[in-house]
Amino acid sequence: MSLISIVGAGPGAPDLITLRGEKILKNAEVLFWTDSLISPKIAAIAPKSCELIRTSSLTLEEILPLMINRANQGKRVVRLHDGDPCLYGAITEQICGLADAGIEVEVVPGVSAYQATSAALKTELTIPNLVQTIILSRTGGRTGVPENENLEKLASIGASLCLYLSARHVQEVQTTLLKHYPADTPVAIGYRVSWPDEWLTVVPLKKMASTSLKHELIRTTLYLVSPALQPNKNRSKLYTPSHDHLFRSKK
Ligand SMILES: C[S@@+](CC[C@H](N)C(=O)[O-])C[C@H]1O[C@@H](n2cnc3c(N)ncnc32)[C@H](O)[C@@H]1O
Known part of the structure; x- marks a missing residue:
């Protein structure tokens, strides 16, 4: 065969x-x-x-x-x-x-755009006691998404939200996200991440659309909307001395 x-x-x-x-x-x-x-x-x-x-x-x-x-x-x-x-x-x-x-x-398998973008930002998208879920999705546009996955519903979870194929609809996206995420939630905007002409920035959610429009981003743009992008020092249990597990006893 x-x-x-x-x-x-x-x-x-x-x-x-x-x-x-x-x-x-x-x-x-x-x-x-x-x-x-x-x-x-x-x-x-x-x-x-x-x-x-x-x-x-x-x-x-x-x-x-x-x-x-x-x-x-x-x-x-x-x-x-x-x-x-x-x-x-x-x-x-x-x-x-x-x-x-x-x-x-x-x-x-290959490295996806959301992984390349979080690596370029040197960030983790799952921060203990802050956010433990990553959503990979897109806004509707010409292709559409099933109604039960609409952006407002996904935004209501407050997870790290990675949006593909959504730059053309950024104004609408921002308006929807603002119904659930605070206006100062960091949004990474990555254009052609890992290419020689990569452009990557982090702005508050309220500036997601204006920044995208100013830079005329339409194609090859990924958005990472996440509380994990703000500075934090939350620790994992995994490496905490008082936490034991299969490979380490309490210290
Ligand atoms: C048809 S989808 C394919 C996604 C791809 N399979 C992946 O895993 O990244 C194309 C979309 O992925 C995103 N994308 C792919 N490569 C990218 C890159 N280098 N920088 C930013 N966004 C990228 C953009 O949202 C683009 O419109």
Whole structure:
């Protein structure tokens, strides 16, 4: 049975792909890559002889037959998606179409934009006694989200909220978030995080929209809305001397 490798490319920097992903890429004979979101430097990890197919202007109906054709020729086919393929990667429709054609897939995870952004900020998104939940979501827009996941409902939890694909609707997003988060809640705005032209800042929630509009952010922007971004010295129980666990007795 033929096998296609779906590989997470990471957020942009070529050295943020996993070792497994890089190894598979180095052996690719055909590479399908989302050229609108992935650095050409990552596609260039594939051998010079590799057939490169850009997918940003293609439909699923155009991509699938090409993938199936190359896989059936016995070629090592790699499908590269930005960040982690499990987030807004539209891989399910590809996996189903390939399965119908008798082609199996393997999926290699990647570093997602929210992880790259929190790393760039040198922050943890789960601070003891402050916030212990991370929500990865997006606002509706043209694609829509199920009603029971609407942004206001998610905001009411007060968790660390990572918003993808939402920059075009930032004014509406800010208005909704202000119904639940205090106006001075820090919001990180990350544009092309880990790319050479990365732009990253932290502003109070009340300035989320004006800052985004001023910098004309529309694409490749991630928002991290979180009480964890404000200075705090909360300690974990894990490393507290009076707390014992399987690997350490009380000190
Ligand atoms: C189609 S989604 C894919 C997300 C990707 N699978 C991931 O795990 O990061 C594209 C959106 O992810 C976010 N994104 C991806 N890479 C980014 C980066 N380097 N910096 C900021 N946001 C990014 C933006 O919200 C962008 O509009």
